[in-house]
Amino acid sequence: MPPARRARSTHSLPAILEAAVAILDESGEEALTFRSLAARLGGGVGSVYWYVSGKDELLDRATDLVMGELVVQADRIATGPNPIANLRALGLALFEAMTARRWLAAYLMRSVDMQPNSMRVYEHFGQQVQRLDLTSRQRFHAVSAIVSYVVGVGSEMSQGPTGVPDDERAAMMAEYVAAWRAFDPAEYPFIHEVADEFEHHQDTEQFLAGLDLLLAGVRLQHESAG
Structure with missing residues (x-):
């Protein structure tokens, strides 16, 4: 008797990845299983295994799909006349992608083979x-510093209060800063000086301030070479 042949999936890989991204956006990584994905697509689990070997591959390919959207933005940004301004815009675009999708940071750039768009x-x-x-x-040090900063801060802030309703965020920040103000001001003068700034800061503004400091250093190196 000839060996049984696996039935070919009626789904396409793009459809599977789009459904996976939708589940990740709605409910996070824990909700993404082959069973939940098959149920959303209207087929069996085998229809997913036809295209991806396991969850790690699925997550890498879903990440690459999202990064493909960022490549489209990057292609447009790259045409700008000012490279420092372009670096700032690229950093902001990557940061916003990470904070919009809280799951993205954990899988970003972890696979060169499965995530060619990350490399782009x-x-x-x-x-x-x-x-x-x-x-x-x-140049190597500059790009390493910029990308590490963007990914690191984006990863941290994607897990924080970014994106929550304003009233909830205000309550969270007020509670946190109250603990800061409980410290002895004689021993922690800086904490007391910046407590109000921290309570009312905006994550994107804070992110850009740090990125601008990095870019100022890159600009200084460029200008001193001339």
């Missing part, structure tokens, strides 16, 4: 730095 975004950062008068080492 990284390349966009590098090509902007190549337009500056820097050495190869300076």
